[in-house]
Amino acid sequence: xxxxxxxxxxxxxxxxxxxxxxxxxxxxxxxxxxxxxxxxxxxxxxxxxxxxxxxxxxxxxxxxxxxxxxxxxxxxxxxxxxxxxxxxxxxxxxxxxxxxxxxxxxxxxxxxxxxxxxxxxxxxxxxxxxxxxxxxxxxxxxxxxxxxxxxxxxxxxxxxxxxxxxxxxxxxxxxxxxxxxxxxxxxxxxxxxxxxxxxxxxxxxxxxxxxxxxxxxxxxxxxxxxxxxxxxxxxxxxxxxxxxxxxxxxxxxxxxxxxxxxxxxxxxxxxxxxxxxxxxx
Amino acid sequence: xxxxxxxxxxxxxxxxxxxxxxxxxxxxxxxxxxxxxxxxxxxxxxxxxxxxxxxxxxxxxxxxxxxxxxxxxxxxxxxxxxxxxxxxxxxxxxxxxxxxxxxxxxxxxxxxxxxxxxxxxxxxxxxxxxxxxxxxxxxxxxxxxxxxxxxxxxxxxxxxxxxxxxxxxxxxxxxxxxxxxxxxxxxxxxxxxxxxxxxxxxxxxxxxxxxxxxxxxxxxxxxxxxxxxxxxxxxxxxx
Numbered sequence: 001x002x003x004x005x006x007x008x009x010x011x012x013x014x015x016x017x018x019x020x021x022x023x024x025x026x027x028x029x030x031x032x033x034x035x036x037x038x039x040x041x042x043x044x045x046x047x048x049x050x051x052x053x054x055x056x057x058x059x060x061x062x063x064x065x066x067x068x069x070x071x072x073x074x075x076x077x078x079x080x081x082x083x084x085x086x087x088x089x090x091x092x093x094x095x096x097x098x099x100x101x102x103x104x105x106x107x108x109x110x111x112x113x114x115x116x117x118x119x120x121x122x123x124x125x126x127x128x129x130x131x132x133x134x135x136x137x138x139x140x141x142x143x144x145x146x147x148x149x150x151x152x153x154x155x156x157x158x159x160x161x162x163x164x165x166x167x168x169x170x171x172x173x174x175x176x177x178x179x180x181x182x183x184x185x186x187x188x189x190x191x192x193x194x195x196x197x198x199x200x201x202x203x204x205x206x207x208x209x210x211x212x213x214x215x216x217x218x219x220x221x222x223x224x225x226x227x228x229x230x231x232x233x234x235x236x237x238x239x240x241x242x243x244x245x246x247x248x249x250x251x252x253x254x255x256x257x258x259x260x261x262x263x264x265x266x267x268x269x270x271x272x273x274x275x276x277x278x279x280x281x
Numbered sequence: 282x283x284x285x286x287x288x289x290x291x292x293x294x295x296x297x298x299x300x301x302x303x304x305x306x307x308x309x310x311x312x313x314x315x316x317x318x319x320x321x322x323x324x325x326x327x328x329x330x331x332x333x334x335x336x337x338x339x340x341x342x343x344x345x346x347x348x349x350x351x352x353x354x355x356x357x358x359x360x361x362x363x364x365x366x367x368x369x370x371x372x373x374x375x376x377x378x379x380x381x382x383x384x385x386x387x388x389x390x391x392x393x394x395x396x397x398x399x400x401x402x403x404x405x406x407x408x409x410x411x412x413x414x415x416x417x418x419x420x421x422x423x424x425x426x427x428x429x430x431x432x433x434x435x436x437x438x439x440x441x442x443x444x445x446x447x448x449x450x451x452x453x454x455x456x457x458x459x460x461x462x463x464x465x466x467x468x469x470x471x472x473x474x475x476x477x478x479x480x481x482x483x484x485x486x487x488x489x490x491x492x493x494x495x496x497x498x499x500x501x502x503x504x505x506x507x508x509x510x511x512x513x514x515x516x517x518x519x520x
Contacts, residue, residue, distance in 0.1 A: 011489055019480065032502070051481045065314070073300075086309070086322045086324075086325070086482070087417060088322075088325065089322055089474050089477060090323055090474065092324075092325070092328065092470050093324075093470055093474035094469060096466075096467040096468075096470035096471045096474075097467075097471055099463075099467060100463075100467030100468065100471070100509070101512065102465050103460055103467075103518070104464070104512065104513055104517070106452065106456070106460060107447070107451060107452075107513070107516040107517035108516050121514070123512045125503065126508065126512075127329055127508050127509055130503050130505055130508050131471070131475065131501075132503060133501075134475065134501035134504055134505060135478050135501070136473065138501050138504075139475070139478045139479050139497050139498075139501060140498055141478055172321045181455075181456045181459045182458060182459065184460065185463060188463060188466075188467075207490060223499040
């Protein structure tokens with residue numbers, strides 16, 4: 001038995017020093033470009049998968065979660081410098097750009113549908129970058145990551161909005177994206193809350209990226225679960241999509257809530273057992 | 282309205298929204314009655330006023346541009362007046378402080394060294410609680426907020442009308458209406474956050490020294506609104 005435990009410990013030590021562990025950046029922070037690259041590639045795959053076949057939506061839902069993480073990280077990067085506006089405002093602003101660009105997809109002539117979702121996502125990237133440039137060069141804000149993270153924030157919210165628009169559509173059952181217009185305000189507010197809250201809920205002296213991103217993943221699964229419920233109520237043709245999305249999102253929710261709570265306990269262990277602040281013992 | 286005119290209307294609406302934020306008194310520390318202004322960030326308050334304007338403008342959509350603009354401006358101004366009234370009631374009867382302008386009391390407003398309210402002529406200095414930068418919304422701040430909300434309401438209504446004009450020929454009326462409203466609110470939020478960067482989270486309105494930073498906001502909002510308007514125009518007309 002003791003031998004088994006020693007072997008297990010050796011395996012753990014070996015794993016911790018392995019390249020895979022380091023690549024997963026468990027001890028080091030993800031940068032915005034890294035997260036954006038993951039969110040963009042997986043997000044585009046997710047949108048195209050849903051457009052190709054609605055039966056692939058449960059898998060696509062998992063691929064859209066990194067876009068939430070990317071948006072929440074962009075809010076964190078910008079808000080950490082102390083904005084002239086609140087964390088809530090920057091979240092609302094980011095989603096305003098992303099969702100506004102995503103909703104413009106409804107104006108595009110069906111003959112040119114192939115430009116979607118690239119037009120919306122890169123349009124949001126451009127508007128985000130231009131706003132960042134104005135803030136940095138004209139208003140003279142002293143936030144070095146302003147241009148990069150404004151663009152990343154706007155674009156990641158556009159990816160999420162485009163995914164939800166695709167998810168609430170079933171062309172074979174004549175449920176077109178345009179029919180989903182009554183859900184636009186909800187899409188807007190739900191994305192905003194999932195993007196701005198992780199940093200707002202974790203901020204303070206002990207804030208770190210690991211805990212913020214775990215909270216973001218948790219809120220991403222909650223948001224996709226909510227849209228699964230909306231799909232369920234929206235149209236009979238989306239019944240299976242809705243149920244499968246709710247199941248996958250619920251599974252994700254339980255995994256992420258466990259991981260997030262572990263991070264919370266880890267960060268507050270000094271307080272957990274004594275009941276007194278560290279300075280008093 | 283021609284599509285190209287609608288594009289320019291979106292730009293003008295965005296710029297008006299940006300300017301309106303400078304006039305609306307807001308301060309996060311106002312929540313503790315420690316500064317003059319409504320107790321929230323300038324961008325969120327302006328966005329709230331703008332959305333009220335868009336909602337009221339939506340009711341008069343069939344009556345032509347002039348009525349839409351007047352309706353938007355009135356709805357937005359009404360929301361602002363009621364918010365200021367509510368804030369002042371909370372300050373006077375809840376916290377127990379009278380509305381007073383901190384900058385005017387310290388002689389640092391754009392009125393120069395005068396410590397009197399620009400409209401009523403009442404001295405502000407005796408009413409400032411020690412350790413605070415004013416509290417509530419005195420008359421000059423109230424009027425400034427009213428003007429700001431009026432400008433913002435016109436801007437929001439203009440964007441709503443312009444986007445609706447672009448969408449009406451290509452979408453069914455309910456869809457065009459809803460999407461125009463959501464995009465109008467989006468353009469409002471985008472343009473109301475940029476001025477908040479120049480105001481650094483706090484302003485007393487048009488009598489605040491920060492009103493001098495309006496040109497920076499104007500240029501920034503002009504650039505951002507132009508990019509958004511061009512993209513919306515491209516999606517609706519070109520592609």
